[in-house]
Amino acid sequence: MSEVLDRAESGRAVTGTMGAEVAALPPHMILMAEETRDGVPTYWVSRGQIIAVLKAVKAAGRLRMLFDLTAVDERQRQTRTPGLPDSDFTVVYQITSFDGPLDDLRLKVAVSADDPTLPTATVVWPNANWLEREAWDLMGVVFEGHPSLRRIMTPPTWVGHPLRKDHYARATERPPYTLSEDDVFREQEALQFKPEEWGMQRHSENSDFMFLNVGPNHPSVHGVFRVMLQLEGENIVDAVPDIGYHHRGAEKMAERQTWHSYIPYTDRVDYVGGVMNNFPYVMGVEKLAGITIPPRAQMIRIMLSEFFRLSSHLVFYGTMVQDLGQLSPVFYIFTDRERVFEIIEKICGFRMHPAFFRIGGVAMDLPKGWEGEVKAFLDYLPPRLAEYDKMVMQNPLFKARTKGVGIYSTEEAIDWGITGPGLRATGLEWDYRKKAPYSGYEHIPFEVPTAANGDCYDRAAVHIEEMRQSLKIIRFCLENMPEGPYKAEHPLAMPPPKPRTMHDIETLIHHFVGIGWGPMIPTGEVRSCIEATKGLNSYYLTSDGGGMSYRTRIRTPSFIHLQQLPLLARGASIADLIAIIGSIDFVMADVDR
Structure with a gap:
């Protein structure tokens, strides 16, 4: 065993x-x-x-x-x-x-x-x-x-x-790509839409159905994917999502990268979630290796994750409102997102994809003066959120477009695998940071926002209240940041701190071997999960005892959530569909990986 x-x-x-x-x-x-x-x-x-x-x-x-x-x-x-x-x-x-x-x-x-x-x-x-x-x-x-x-x-x-395992991983492992005329014809034939192959019917007892292709480059679908609609008049009879346009083999790439060098690839999964994507991956590797994380590194991880939760939720807020016809709020909201990125950049060196987490801790310590920047932002954002409440959430048109639209119950959410704000909008007070706390969340006081109706409006309301809770968590981190190392002193936590790399030959060898081959992680399998920006994000890692993962499974909330779209869309209008898609809160890289 x-x-x-x-x-x-x-x-x-x-x-x-x-x-x-x-x-x-x-x-x-x-x-x-x-x-x-x-x-x-x-x-x-x-x-x-x-x-x-x-x-x-x-x-x-x-x-x-x-x-x-x-x-x-x-x-x-x-x-x-x-x-x-x-x-x-x-x-x-x-x-x-x-x-x-x-x-x-x-x-x-x-x-x-x-x-x-x-x-x-x-x-x-x-x-x-x-x-x-x-x-x-x-x-x-x-x-x-x-x-x-x-x-x-x-x-x-x-x-x-x-x-x-016997399928090639790179195009260089295959002969040069060619496309004959017959191949072109075959590819074009495969692209033709045939309703029967999508589980749709062409006719009803009373009329012929109309089929409408939304996407794959429609501004309201939030990425490269399309929805095939089966319409009877103005009402949607069926909606079938077509995904995969963004698929790039993220799980396959993990088998070709060292445990450490794969970290930047995780950033690109939920590309508005930043280091939140690093979190479950490095925690999984740390479980396999038996690495204990220093308290300061844990608190830094929490603070940066909550900053990226703010960034992601601001994107959700601004784009959903824009989808429903309000143009002004998105400019104000994205200005606030820039303020978030300024802080992230000063701490991490990068804005959207800093790949800042490391096996055993974080890449570097917090810079001098970080406290003032964070405190100023904590004082800045709450009044802005209150202003957006008046501008958006109390707007009668926004309410008319979202209340009573796209409803599902707690039981339906569980059946379809819904987690995160979408689950809490049904009334279930369940947050992974509370129920299975990780990285020190158990020591931080914050509330779990919920709603009651499980509609588009409630999903937006939960997102907004979560931003206020993120500010509360960040303030706790600001006021209670522990002293000490930002990285574990463990042979598998790599690379070693740079000031020590040239100090002695043992550390230099450790750095050389770790960078070249990667740490040799003990055999086993683990599942590591976090409350990410859109729901539960999990990595199921299998190690064969080598310097690379034998199998990396990435369970993302966006992939799970988007398949519920047909259930929510049936019987709705096309205008309602736009509100439903916006309220799901997904990004296509998180769907396709």
Whole structure:
């Protein structure tokens, strides 16, 4: 079995409530338990029993979420634990409970390369739809009974499954690219819209449907993606999102970068979230390596993350208002965002993508005079937010466009995997920083904003109140910043501080090896999660004991949230659709990775 972290390091016991429930299932349903480095209860389930187990897990609690579903290609694994079921591909189900204290569960199913098939989990959780499509597209696992198992990230003409270990990672590993006339014709044919292939009908009993293509370069879709609308008059009968235009293989790139050099790639996932993307990744590596982070580094991470939460929420606020017809607020709001970037730049050296977090801490200490800059901003922004309340939230036109539009309940949010402001807008007071605090959030006083109706207006209101809470958290960091090192003194926390690099030969060798090969992270797997700008962002990391990740799974909130769009759009008007899209708060790099 894999080595288990001490409970004080992992932050939870090896078995929780959900783990005990699964262990109590009939023996024929569970093959075995596995101990993992993050302490999450992990069980191997036979292929024929996985749906029965998922149904039992969901039925045991009102608020059980399929948090993630992914696959791992085990065929080149060197240090796989002896005694585990034989597996060419392992399909991993991550499940979370919202009923009480955080209680995770991990289920694994072994499938062979000769018959990589599983029954679909969409019969249990609807949000399994896109997750299974992604696992088929990128890993080649077939989910029998899936309502629409087709490519989601790669073009329909793509050959192979890119996340498999035997699939090439770079174009330089292939012959020069050519495109014959026949290939051009085939690609053009694949681009033609055929409603039946999208699960749509051409006719109703009373009329012919009209089909409208919104995107992929429409200003209201907030990025390069499109929505195919099936219309009957002014009403939307169906809306099918088409994503993948932004996909660049972020998970595949992790297999070609050292643990340390991959950090800048994470910045580009939620590209308005900045260092918030570094956070779950470096925490996951630190869990694998057993690195304890100094208090000052933890507080710096929290402060910078909350600054980027402000930056992201300001983008959401300004662009959503602009989508609904108010032009003036976006100019004022983006001016405030520039003030945020000025502080981030003075601390980190970069604005949007500073890649400032490091394995074991942060890149450098806070500069002289940072306190004055931060304090001035904390005094500046609250009056501006109060002014925007009058300008936007109390505006009768904004209310008319957002109240009662795009409603979903707490149960629907859980079924579809919604987290973050979208979940809290339904009335559920659940924030990862409170329920499973990390990096010292448990010591910081702040409230969790909620609303009641779960509509577009409430989602905006929760975002705005979260900005006020972020200011409260930043003020606490300002007034309680501890002294001490900004980086852990650990051989796997690299590179060493620059003043010491040229001081002695041991440190110089450590720097040379660490930069050239990367730290050798112990074998194991962990899931690390944070309350990111748009919801829960998680990294599921698998180490084979080398200087690079064997498998990096990035679970982003935007990908999960966007697939709920058809449910919210049916029966709405096109004008309502624009408000719904704006209220979801997503960016396409966070969707496509």
